[in-house]
Amino acid sequence: MVFIHADNVRLSYTVRQKLSLAWPRRRLEATGGRIVSKGRHHTVTALDGISFDIAAGDRLGLVGSNGSGKTTLLKVLYGIFEPTAGRIETHGRADALFNISLGFRKEATGRRNIVLRGLVNGWTPDEIESRMDAIIDFSELGEFIDLPFKAYSQGMSARLAFSVATSLEPEILLMDEWIGAGDASFQEKAKKRMAAIAEKAGIIVLASHNTSLLQRTCNKILELEKGRVKYFGDAEEWFAKNTEA
């Protein structure tokens, strides 16, 4: 059973002015109400009181203005950030696509990069070997797969990243605005694969500013505002409300 359960999640962290021998600079005024400063310490509350439940087959869209906490929430879901308070329970094998070129080595070939990424994801060498051809086929990189990664364009990197991340059929797929790169035909393929994952009772969480993409993909929307939930519920309802206004 795949699900994500978030109960009153709060994430705050201290941004320490690093200990340094440098002469202290004139302190700048803090902008916004989410930063509490005390001497050298600034406490940022990135998420506060986040509660929601999503179940198998849900495709959740995360929306909100820049800095509202979308990426932070994705990273909490993935386990990179530990919530300061509250509880988060995710059940299912998760994979994430945050930054397209993350974890790719420039000097290594595409093929070697697939191996390395697979190892990071915890696959065995046999699993990697058995998926290699499918990943290369899906990425349509052809002979480029044996060239160093630094020779790839943005779109090609995106193809490789998406192919690797989705090849193990993750039960939970977390994505952050990845779709900007990649041409139309690949986006079409990617969309189909995402639909397939969702159909197999997986969960997709997608943070994006692209309304039409969200409208096509998501059945639920979570809107964040300054780290708090502004709206959580049915996607159609949210779109109806927001296109009226």
Added chain:
Amino acid sequence: MLNSYRAAFKDITAALKLRRVWMAFASEDIGDQYRRTTLGPLWLVINYLAMIAIFIFLFDRGNGLPHFATYAATGLLVWSFLSELLMQSVTLFVREEAFIKGTTLPLSVYAMRMVMQSLIRMGYTVVGCLVVISFDGIAPLWSWLWVLPGLAILIFAVPPMVICFGFLGAYFPDSQYLVNNAMRIGMFVTPVFWVNPGNKALRSALYHYNPFTYALELFRLPVLEGRVPLLAFAVCGGGAILLWLVALPLLGRLRRQVVFVL
């Protein structure tokens, strides 16, 4: 306190399970450094031999010690392993920022990759060391095998150093330069290429109270004198345990916090 120890152990066992990751990345790292060179990692051997040549022919501080070349060769072997490891450890977490912020790999994976990388590099310098020893006219002896427990102790002692220095560099960026300077000076205050003069108070003290001396002796005594380096075992083993006692709570407490300071 107990919780942070438990968290640290969890982190380390998870990293040990992921050994394929850090082994693969460590060999990539070495490969990347020499990718476009003709001689590749042979440069490690050449650099080492050039350094040794300077020690032997320009700065002979052996005071007539027989087999000074071997003395310096074994010393430099361990010293360059440790100093490079420490200098690179200070920037470890900062360099791996993208990975730490983008994946859920246990933090110890980075430390083990660093250790692995240094061990590979040391493997190349061992070749250079053996060349020097054979030119120095020392034939292999069974007592050389006492190097192996020494190596085991060294390998056990370095991961906590990497962890501590990694956090130090993340929380206190200036330490990068402090450590680089300290290591440069360290080469002169550690008996890498000078011998304990016995009668000069300052240098004798530097010899006896410098923990690095004993790390060098782990390799030096079995090869040079065919002796079991018991004191070095004790000092380095004890030091390793102390280092772990510091590194484990740090790791447990900071492994989820460090991401916020990078």
